[in-house]
Amino acid sequence: MAAVEIKVPSAGESVTEGILSRWMKPDGARIKSGEPLFEVETDKASTEVPAPADGVLKIGVAEGETVEVGATVGTIDPSGSPAGAPEAPKETAGKAEPAPAEAPSTSTSAAPQAPPTPAPTAGGDGPMAGEPSPSARRLAEEEQVDLKSVEGSGRGGRITKEDVIGAVEARGTSPAPSAPAAPPSPAPTPTPTDGASRTGRQTRQRLPLIRQKIAQRLVQAQQTAAILTTFNEADMSAVMALRGKYKDAYKEKHGVNLGFMSFFVKAAVEALKAFPAVNAQIDGTEIVYNNYYDVGVAVSTERGLMVPVIRDCDSLTFAGIEKTIVGFAKKARDNKIGVDDLQGGTFTITNGGVFGSLLSTPILNPPQSAILGMHSIQKRPVVVDDEIVVRPMMYLALSYDHRIIDGREAVSCLVRIKECVEDPERMMLEI
Structure with missing residues (x-):
């Protein structure tokens, strides 16, 4: 077969x-x-x-x-045998026939015989013994390792990446860099993966393709859009009181927790309806106004930042939004977020507050024209009705493309989001 x-x-x-x-x-x-x-x-x-x-x-x-x-x-x-499985003996007249022993050489020549040619690995067309894998060859070139001195541990004696890493570690020194080393980054060192090359005081590993694309998109956004950020702050008292009052009944009925994100998604939809330019995008010399509301929610994963999109948020209930977010979180943990989950989106919300961020300026997610940044909730003294009171406050940031969105529209849009969050009953009644 x-x-x-x-x-x-x-x-x-x-x-x-x-x-x-x-x-x-x-x-x-x-x-x-x-x-x-x-x-x-x-x-x-x-x-x-x-x-x-x-x-x-x-x-x-x-x-x-x-x-x-x-x-x-x-x-x-379909008809193959697993690696390492013994072959069934041949049968002749109902009896098993033993495999023939290798015949001794009949040569009488005094000249030494050539060493046997290394046999290919199982499968008949696999790599020859001692042949490096593509990743091993690439790493050997980067680290200046002579593959002739490396003993392969793979099937049939094939040289693997791990064999090259072992050779580098045994050497004890790393090759001289071709250019001066860059100063150390203040960011935390990422945990090395199995494919990392560890040489002396450095760990080198391939930049994942998704992070390469993220880097390209961020640079593209900075170079092509006129990005400005406007700030405001929201009193989270009403939302927190509402969540505290109904959280148990909500969880029992819908099977999910009532989080902050559903309030901000709904608030964003109300603001985008009032200010359509914030939900639009530039296509060449045209402005494309989107008459739907697909909101991307930025999530951090081990593989980098991803922005799965909640479709048609204006037609979803709070519970529908929360269930969609829970589904994305599970997909992220299981590394199953697909391309369809990430495509599209007319507006993005990112929550740096989950990591403790007090204030930030989020970068646009092209071709979108605006992004909302949520931050940590902190109790701060504020003036309410000429009295100083302590309230749970959150700074909000709206980054926008000034080529398509004027400052008045951006500020008004963020104020609308603030008003909806501070008065969630009004938002739920759509007034």
């Missing part, structure tokens, strides 16, 4: 390639159709690809390699 090719599936219209980040089954393993087989990391999301058939896996592309959509990365042999 012919082997079944394993291909990289399409992950969206704009996605043409990705990185095969990891195989979830080892080479030579027996797998079942539908089992998670490998993971492809694109600039938008990470996708688990299931096995297309039952059989024995033959890996054709190493982890860490860039692959195009539609490319073949391996095969599945």
Whole structure:
């Protein structure tokens, strides 16, 4: 029975390639159709690809390699035997026939015989013994390691990335950098992954494709948009009192907690309806006014910032918004957020307050024209009816593209959001 090719599936219209980040089954393993087989990391999301058939896996592309959509990365042999499984003995006339012993050499020549050619790994067309994997070869070039001095620990003696890392560590010194080292970053050092190269006092690892794309989009936003930020603050007393009063009954009826984000999503929709330019975008020399309200909610994951989109927020209830957010959070934990979850969006809300941020200036998420930043709630003295009182206050920030949104519209939009949050009953009654 012919082997079944394993291909990289399409992950969206704009996605043409990705990185095969990891195989979830080892080479030579027996797998079942539908089992998670490998993971492809694109600039938008990470996708688990299931096995297309039952059989024995033959890996054709190493982890860490860039692959195009539609490319073949391996095969599945429906009639193959798992790696390491003994072959069944041949039978003759009902009796097992022992495998023939290797015949001794009959050569009488005194000349020494050439060493045997290394045999390929299981599968017949696999890598030769001592041949480095693509990732091992790339790392060896970066770290100036002579592959002839490295002993392979992979199948058939193949040199793996881990073998090269071991050789670098055994050497005890890292190669001289080609350029002066950059000053240390004040940000916390990320936890090294299994694919990291540790040399002396540094740890080097590949920048994930999604972080490369984030970097490109942030730079694009800074270079193409005229970004300004306006600030205000909201008294969270009414929202906190409402949540405290109904949280148990709400959880019992809807199965989710009543969070702050649903209030801000609803408040944003009311403000966007009042100021359509904030929900619009620039397309060449035209302004595109969006008559729908798809709000992206920025979430931080181990792979970087993602902005899944809550569709048609104007038609959703508070419970509908909360359930959608809970679903995105679960997908993020399970690394299952797909491209469709991230595409589109007319406005974004980001909550730096969950990390303790008191104030920030969020960056636009192109091609959107505005983004709302939420922050920590702190008790502060404020003046209410000519009296100084202590209230739970939150700073709000609205960054906007001044090419399409005037200052008056931006300030008025943020004031509208503030008013809705401070008087949630009015927002719920849509007055």
